[in-house]
Amino acid sequence: MSDPLSMTFAALADPTRRAILARLSEGDATVNEIAAPFAMSLPAVSKHLKVLEAAGLITRSRTAQWRPCHLETGPLKEANGWIAHYRRFWDQSFDRLDDYVRQLQTGEPDKKS
Amino acid sequence: MSDPLSMTFAALADPTRRAILARLSEGDATVNEIAAPFAMSLPAVSKHLKVLEAAGLITRSRTAQWRPCHLETGPLKEANGWIAHYRRFWDQSFDRLDDYVRQLQTGEPDKKS
DNA sequence: GCATTATTAAACTCATTAGTTAATTAACCT
DNA sequence: AGGTTAATTAACTAATGAGTTTAATAATGC
Numbered sequence: 001m002s003d004p005l006s007m008t009f010a011a012l013a014d015p016t017r018r019a020i021l022a023r024l025s026e027g028d029a030t031v032n033e034i035a036a037p038f039a040m041s042l043p044a045v046s047k048h049l050k051v052l053e054a055a056g057l058i059t060r061s062r063t064a065q066w067r068p069c070h071l072e073t074g075p076l077k078e079a080n081g082w083i084a085h086y087r088r089f090w091d092q093s094f095d096r097l098d099d100y101v102r103q104l105q106t107g108e109p110d111k112k113s
Numbered sequence: 114m115s116d117p118l119s120m121t122f123a124a125l126a127d128p129t130r131r132a133i134l135a136r137l138s139e140g141d142a143t144v145n146e147i148a149a150p151f152a153m154s155l156p157a158v159s160k161h162l163k164v165l166e167a168a169g170l171i172t173r174s175r176t177a178q179w180r181p182c183h184l185e186t187g188p189l190k191e192a193n194g195w196i197a198h199y200r201r202f203w204d205q206s207f208d209r210l211d212d213y214v215r216q217l218q219t220g221e222p223d224k225k226s
Numbered sequence: 227g228c229a230t231t232a233t234t235a236a237a238c239t240c241a242t243t244a245g246t247t248a249a250t251t252a253a254c255c256t
Numbered sequence: 257a258g259g260t261t262a263a264t265t266a267a268c269t270a271a272t273g274a275g276t277t278t279a280a281t282a283a284t285g286c
Contacts, residue, residue, distance in 0.1 A: 009126035013119050014244090018195070025199060031263060044245055046264060051243090065253040065262045073202040080200070082131070083193045086138060089186040127274085144233060157275055159234060164273090178232045178283045 004056070005082060008075040011055035016040070017048050021057060024071040031067060117169070118195060121188040124168035129153070130161050134170060137184040144180060 011017055020034055035045040049069060052058045056075045060067045124130055133147055148158040162182060165171045169188045173180045 003128060005131070006126050006128055009122050012195075013122035013126055015116060015119055016244095018118070021199070025202070032261090040244090041246065042263070043247085043265085047244075050264090062253095067263065071199075071202070073199050076196055076199050077203045080193070080196045082125075083189055083196070086134070086184075086186055086189050087193070089138070089184070090190045123273095129274095145231090153274090154276065155232090156234075156277085160274075163234090175283095180233065 004075065005078060007055040008057065008079050011051050011057055011075075012079070014048070014051075016045075017052055020045075020048060020052065020069075021071060024058065024069055028068045028070045031069070034069060117188065118191060120168040121170065121192050124164050124170055124188075125192070127161070127164075129158075130165055133158075133161060133165065133182075134184060137171065137182055141181045141183045144182070147182060 012021075016038060019037070023029060023034060023037075031042065031046060031049065034049070035042050038045060049058065049060075052069075053060065056072055058069045059072050060069050125134075129151060132150070136142060136147060136150075144155065144159060144162065147162070148155050151158060162171065162173075165182075166173065169185055171182045172185050173182050
């Protein structure tokens with residue numbers, strides 16, 4: 001499927017790609033730097049980056065012959081938002097947390113609507 | 114891949130399966146009930162349920178000839194946990210939230226370690 | 227026992243995915 | 257211009273995924 005959420009989850013459904021995102025959370029990196037820890041060819045890593053880019057999870061700039069990759073968390077936020085709907089099923093303190101978030105956002109206690 | 118997190122994200126990377134989970138969040142349902150809203154054959158839905166079950170996102174019991182499906186949120190909690198590591202990148206109030214969670218858990222303000 | 231209902235299994239098709247190696251593009255440097 | 261480094265494209269293979277239709281299993285109710 002090609003809807004954004006499906007593309008995001010599909011991109012995250014691979015340990016190599018999750019490891020790439022973890023690496024990028026520590027700072028931008030070139031393709032070679034990203035590929036170094038993995039026991040696979042450079043084109044294979046390049047393809048993974050393409051998947052991540054298509055999902056909007058990374059962006060790439062150009063500096064000379066290097067193409068540094070940069071983490072983008074918008075899709076992660078969306079994925080988190082989808083999962084959050086189920087949070088009440090496992091997180092007992094969710095309701096209190098939810099109130100707290102509203103307080104942070106509005107500056108006032110929730111009216112318990 | 115067959116690691117739990119990959120199976121969870123792969124299961125979530127399909128709109129039909131996400132819709133099934135949404136349906137089950139309102140209560141247990143049989144295969145026919147689950148399949149009703151979808152424009153696809155029953156075996157197709159049955160396969161989706163198999164994927165969800167393999168990922169641990171649902172369990173099934175047996176009552177006569179019905180196999181009611183039940184939502185299990187353990188894997189969602191794990192997926193949420195993975196994404197949470199990136200939360201600081203988009204959620205400005207994350208640090209304060211984090212402190213708040215610690216307070217809920219320990220009953221005391223964080224020592225700012 | 228037999229028909230009915232609920233669900234799964236088998237066998238198949240078509241598209242996509244993850245990986246490979248070899249070749250190509252792009253930019254740098256002397 | 258020619259050589260080197262960085263990265264992608266092309267062409268291919270093998271495995272997986274999502275869907276189909278037809279057939280089989282399992283339990284119920286006469």
